[in-house]
Amino acid sequence: MSNNNNELTLGAPLSGPVLTLDSVPDEVFASGAMGDGVAIDPLNDCLHAPCDGVIIHVARTGHALTIRAENGAELLMHIGIDTVALNGEGFALRVKQGERVSQGQVLVQFDLDCIARQCKSLVSPIILTNGEHFELRVLDLKTVKVGEPLLQIAPRSVAPLQTAVDNSLVHASTSVRVNHRGGLHARPAALVRKTALGFSSESQVHLGDKSAACDSLIGLMGLGIGEGDEVRVSCRGKDAEAALHALVAVLSVAGNAAHPAPVAVAPRRANTEADVLQGVCAAPGLVCGPLLRLAAIELPADPGNHRADEQQQRLDAALEQVRGEIRTTLEHARQRQQVEEEEIFAAHLALLEDPALLDAATTAIEHGSAATHAWRDAIQAQCAVLQALGKPLFAERANDLRDLQQRVLRALLGEAWHVELPAGAIVSAHELTPSDLLQLSAQQVAGICMAEGGATSHVAILARGKGLPCVVALGADVLAVPQGQRVVLDATHARLELAPSDARHAEVHRIRDALTLHRQQQHAQAQGPAITADGVRIEVAANVASSAEAQLAFDNGADGVGLLRTEFLFVDRHTAPDEQEQRQAYQAVLDAMGDKSVIIRTIDVGGDKQLDYLPLPVEANPVLGLRGIRLAQVRPDLLDQQLRALLQVSPLHRCRILLPMVSEVDELLQIRRRLDGLCAELQLSQRPELGVMIEVPAAALMAEQLAQHADFLSIGTNDLSQYTLAMDRDHAGLAARVDALHPALLRLIAQTCSGAAKHGRWVGVCGALASDPLATPVLIGLGVSELSVSPPQIGEIKDRVRHLDAAQCQQLSQALLDLSSAKAVRQACHHHWPLS
Structure with missing residues (x-):
C-alpha cells in the first residue's frame, strides 16, 4: 500500500449534525467492526469528496463508495443505513471506480425523501477502513458544512506486528451460498473481515475467477457478490478448519437459508406512526375508501380412490375452458393495444401447455387423486421450486402459477369469479393474481393492497397500466384489518393508513380533485404547441x-x-x-x-x-x-x-x-x-x-x-x-x-x-x-x-x-x-x- 507519510485534514463530505460512531443505529458500524470514523446526519443531497484521491470502490447500488487519499488512507462513505435495499433507487453516481477526484467534487447525488421513506436511517458513516496504518482524530464539532475540516489522519509511526503464519499445515475450502439481503455489501463484508481477523490463517473468498482476501473490506465488496450467489471460501494455516466454519456461518446465516425471503418485502424504514402499515409501491396513487379482503379458494381433504379417467376428463375440460378465457382476454388486449397485458396472458397460455405441470397433475390423478387436488398440488410443487431459488423475480413469477391454480380450480368447481364490492372499495389480499386484477379493475375498485407480492410482478405491471393504486409487501397485519374499515391508501408513498381522520379524508379528496383538474388542464392545453x-x-x-x-x-x-x-x-x-x-x-x-x-x-x-x-x-x-x-x-x-x-x-x-x-x-x-x-x-x-x-x-x-x-x-x-x-x-x-x-x-x-x-x-x-x-x-x-x-x-x-x-x-x-x-x-x- 502506498503511504507517503503525510498528515491529512479531511473536509466534510456532507452538511449536518456530527455523530459519534457508537450512536449510529447499526451494530456493525457502531461496534467499529468496519473501522474508526464518524457519522453525519445529512441535510444536503450531495456527497462530496473529502480530499483529493482516487475512487477505489463504488457500490453496485450507488449508496457507498471508497476513496484512497494521496497518503494512502482509505475512507468508506456510506449514505444512510440499510440503503443497499433500495437497489440504486434514489442515488445518482457522478463518478466511476478508478476515477481521480478533487476535494469538494460531487461524488453522489441522492434523494433524501426517498431514502428517509424507505430505509432505517439517513445517518451516514465515514469510516477509515485501513486504520492499522493510520491514526484518526475527529475534530470536536456538533454540526458541519460541506468542505469544513472534519477529520485529521496521520500515519502510524510503527506498523502493527505481523504474526507469522505457518501455511504448510492445513488447507480447507468449501462452497457456500451468500444469504445476506442485497449481497456482500459493506456491512456484511465488514462482518466477514472481522471474523477473518480473529484467526491466524489466511482466508479468501472466490467468485468465478475472481478472489479477495477476507481481511480486505474493499476486496470483498469489489467481488460484487449478490444475494443468493454461490462462492468458495478457502483457508490456509494452523486454524484453517475453525476459520472456515466461522466464515461459512457468517456468510450463510444472516439471510436465513432455510426459509426463502418473502417476495419483494424490501427492508424498509420502521414506521413509528400508529395505525400505519408501510409497504412497497407497485403503482402510484392516493385513494380512500372501505377495505375489503379477498380470500383464495381452499379445498377440503381429498378422500382419494377416484376414477382416473373421469378425473382426467374433468381436468382436460377445465383446462380448455381456461385456455378459451385467456384467448378472449388476449384478443381484447390486442384490440386495445395493451401490449403488456397481452404479453402477461400469452405467458399464462404457455404455462397451461407446460409438460412438467400437466404430467405432474396426470400422475397424481393416476394415483387416485381428485382433479382439483392433483392440479393444486402440481402448481404448488412448481411454486416451491421457484421460491427455493431465493430470487424475488422468480418468486413473483410463481404468482402467475397461483393465478392458473385459482382459475382452473374455479372451472373444476363450477364457480364463477364473482365478488360483490361497493363502489370505491380498496381490496386487500395475501397476494392477488393477474386475472384477479382484471376482474377487480372491471368492478371499478379504488385500490389494491397485498401482504406479499412484488413491485415488478405482473399484477404490478397491470395495476400501473390500469392506473390502479397498488401497494405490496405490507405484511400479514393487513389481513387482520376488519372488513369494511375506512382507510387511506397512499400508494405513492407505500402507506396504508388504518385510522385516518375526517380531515385526512377531506385532504385526500382535495388532492385527487387537484390531480383530476391537472389532467383536465393538460387536455385543455393540448391544442397548443409543446415548447x-x-x-x-x-x-x-x-x-x-x-x-x-x-x-x-x-x-x-x-x-x-x-x-x-x-x-x-x-x-x-x-x-x-x-x-x-x-x-x-x-x-x-x-x-x-x-x-x-x-x-x-x-x-x-x-x-x-x-x-x-x-x-x-x-x-x-x-x-x-x-x-x-x-x-x-x-x-x-x-x-x-x-x-x-x-x-x-x-x-x-x-x-x-x-x-x-x-x-x-x-x-x-x-x-x-x-x-x-x-x-x-x-x-x-x-x-x-x-x-x-x-x-x-x-x-x-x-x-x-x-x-x-x-x-x-x-x-x-x-x-x-x-x-x-x-x-x-x-x-x-x-x-x-x-x-x-x-x-x-x-x-x-x-x-x-x-x-x-x-x-x-x-x-x-x-x-x-x-x-x-x-x-x-x-x-x-x-x-x-x-x-x-x-x-x-x-x-x-x-x-x-x-x-x-x-x-x-x-x-x-x-x-x-x-x-x-x-x-x-x-x-x-x-x-x-x-x-x-
Missing part, C-alpha cells in the same frame, strides 16, 4: 391505424400523424385492397387531421404477419425474414400500387412516406428512384417527403449515410430494442427486459440524431418509448424533435415537454449513455426529471 422552457419546439404527433383514430388524435391536440400503420387495410381479408380503396383510406386520414401533416408507413407485413393472398415461404426466424421493405423485393407490384395510391392524395405536400425495415442505403435509393418514376408517370412536379424507419441496428449505424438521401428519420424503438438486445419482445420470459431505455439503445438513438443533423434532417420517435413521459427528456436531450405517441397521451407528453429545459436535457442525457443498464437509466431519469 420547452428555453424555447425549443417539439412536435407531438400520434400513432394511428385508421381515420377514426386520426380524428381522436386531432381532437386530443396532435400536431400531426407521426405514424399511420397501413397494415389495417391489408390484414383479415382474402384479397388485397385495390388502388382506389387505398387512396380513399389515406385521404380520410388526411381529412381528419385538418391542415396537419401525416406520415404514412408503407406496408409492413411478412415474416410473422402473413396475408392469405400473399403466400411467402415458411421461415425459421420470421422476425429476421421477409419483412417491411424487403417485401418489395419479392412483390414489387404490391408496393407500386400503394405508392400510386399515396401519390393521389390531396394536398400531397401534407403526406410524408415512411419506409420500414430499411437496413442499407441501396434499399432507400431503389425506392426513391421508383417513387420519382411514378411521380413522372402521374405528371407530378414534386414528390412527397420520403423518410426511413430506424428499427434495425444497421440503420442506426448508417444514419448519416441514410440521412444524405432521406428527408427525415423515424426511430421505431420496439423493433430496434429486440434487434439490438437479441431478445424477442413477444417472448414471455424476456419481455420485461426488452427496455428501450437500455444504454445501448440510447447510444443508437444518439448516433441516429447526430448523423441526421449533419445533413439538416429531423428525427422522430414513433415507438412505445415516445409515449413514456420518463423518456421524454432523454429523447429531447439526444436530439429528437418529434414524438409520436398514443392519442390519449398527447396532452400529458406536451405538458411534460413544457416543463423541461432542452439545454439541461442535452447535458444530462449524455451521461446516461455510460450507465450500466436500463434500470440504472430509469433511476437516473427519476432523479433528474421526477414525474409529478
Whole structure:
C-alpha cells in the first residue's frame, strides 16, 4: 500500500449534525467492526469528496463508495443505513471506480425523501477502513458544512506486528451460498473481515475467477457478490478448519437459508406512526375508501380412490375452458393495444401447455387423486421450486402459477369469479393474481393492497397500466384489518393508513380533485404547441391505424400523424385492397387531421404477419425474414400500387412516406428512384417527403449515410430494442427486459440524431418509448424533435415537454449513455426529471 507519510485534514463530505460512531443505529458500524470514523446526519443531497484521491470502490447500488487519499488512507462513505435495499433507487453516481477526484467534487447525488421513506436511517458513516496504518482524530464539532475540516489522519509511526503464519499445515475450502439481503455489501463484508481477523490463517473468498482476501473490506465488496450467489471460501494455516466454519456461518446465516425471503418485502424504514402499515409501491396513487379482503379458494381433504379417467376428463375440460378465457382476454388486449397485458396472458397460455405441470397433475390423478387436488398440488410443487431459488423475480413469477391454480380450480368447481364490492372499495389480499386484477379493475375498485407480492410482478405491471393504486409487501397485519374499515391508501408513498381522520379524508379528496383538474388542464392545453422552457419546439404527433383514430388524435391536440400503420387495410381479408380503396383510406386520414401533416408507413407485413393472398415461404426466424421493405423485393407490384395510391392524395405536400425495415442505403435509393418514376408517370412536379424507419441496428449505424438521401428519420424503438438486445419482445420470459431505455439503445438513438443533423434532417420517435413521459427528456436531450405517441397521451407528453429545459436535457442525457443498464437509466431519469 502506498503511504507517503503525510498528515491529512479531511473536509466534510456532507452538511449536518456530527455523530459519534457508537450512536449510529447499526451494530456493525457502531461496534467499529468496519473501522474508526464518524457519522453525519445529512441535510444536503450531495456527497462530496473529502480530499483529493482516487475512487477505489463504488457500490453496485450507488449508496457507498471508497476513496484512497494521496497518503494512502482509505475512507468508506456510506449514505444512510440499510440503503443497499433500495437497489440504486434514489442515488445518482457522478463518478466511476478508478476515477481521480478533487476535494469538494460531487461524488453522489441522492434523494433524501426517498431514502428517509424507505430505509432505517439517513445517518451516514465515514469510516477509515485501513486504520492499522493510520491514526484518526475527529475534530470536536456538533454540526458541519460541506468542505469544513472534519477529520485529521496521520500515519502510524510503527506498523502493527505481523504474526507469522505457518501455511504448510492445513488447507480447507468449501462452497457456500451468500444469504445476506442485497449481497456482500459493506456491512456484511465488514462482518466477514472481522471474523477473518480473529484467526491466524489466511482466508479468501472466490467468485468465478475472481478472489479477495477476507481481511480486505474493499476486496470483498469489489467481488460484487449478490444475494443468493454461490462462492468458495478457502483457508490456509494452523486454524484453517475453525476459520472456515466461522466464515461459512457468517456468510450463510444472516439471510436465513432455510426459509426463502418473502417476495419483494424490501427492508424498509420502521414506521413509528400508529395505525400505519408501510409497504412497497407497485403503482402510484392516493385513494380512500372501505377495505375489503379477498380470500383464495381452499379445498377440503381429498378422500382419494377416484376414477382416473373421469378425473382426467374433468381436468382436460377445465383446462380448455381456461385456455378459451385467456384467448378472449388476449384478443381484447390486442384490440386495445395493451401490449403488456397481452404479453402477461400469452405467458399464462404457455404455462397451461407446460409438460412438467400437466404430467405432474396426470400422475397424481393416476394415483387416485381428485382433479382439483392433483392440479393444486402440481402448481404448488412448481411454486416451491421457484421460491427455493431465493430470487424475488422468480418468486413473483410463481404468482402467475397461483393465478392458473385459482382459475382452473374455479372451472373444476363450477364457480364463477364473482365478488360483490361497493363502489370505491380498496381490496386487500395475501397476494392477488393477474386475472384477479382484471376482474377487480372491471368492478371499478379504488385500490389494491397485498401482504406479499412484488413491485415488478405482473399484477404490478397491470395495476400501473390500469392506473390502479397498488401497494405490496405490507405484511400479514393487513389481513387482520376488519372488513369494511375506512382507510387511506397512499400508494405513492407505500402507506396504508388504518385510522385516518375526517380531515385526512377531506385532504385526500382535495388532492385527487387537484390531480383530476391537472389532467383536465393538460387536455385543455393540448391544442397548443409543446415548447420547452428555453424555447425549443417539439412536435407531438400520434400513432394511428385508421381515420377514426386520426380524428381522436386531432381532437386530443396532435400536431400531426407521426405514424399511420397501413397494415389495417391489408390484414383479415382474402384479397388485397385495390388502388382506389387505398387512396380513399389515406385521404380520410388526411381529412381528419385538418391542415396537419401525416406520415404514412408503407406496408409492413411478412415474416410473422402473413396475408392469405400473399403466400411467402415458411421461415425459421420470421422476425429476421421477409419483412417491411424487403417485401418489395419479392412483390414489387404490391408496393407500386400503394405508392400510386399515396401519390393521389390531396394536398400531397401534407403526406410524408415512411419506409420500414430499411437496413442499407441501396434499399432507400431503389425506392426513391421508383417513387420519382411514378411521380413522372402521374405528371407530378414534386414528390412527397420520403423518410426511413430506424428499427434495425444497421440503420442506426448508417444514419448519416441514410440521412444524405432521406428527408427525415423515424426511430421505431420496439423493433430496434429486440434487434439490438437479441431478445424477442413477444417472448414471455424476456419481455420485461426488452427496455428501450437500455444504454445501448440510447447510444443508437444518439448516433441516429447526430448523423441526421449533419445533413439538416429531423428525427422522430414513433415507438412505445415516445409515449413514456420518463423518456421524454432523454429523447429531447439526444436530439429528437418529434414524438409520436398514443392519442390519449398527447396532452400529458406536451405538458411534460413544457416543463423541461432542452439545454439541461442535452447535458444530462449524455451521461446516461455510460450507465450500466436500463434500470440504472430509469433511476437516473427519476432523479433528474421526477414525474409529478
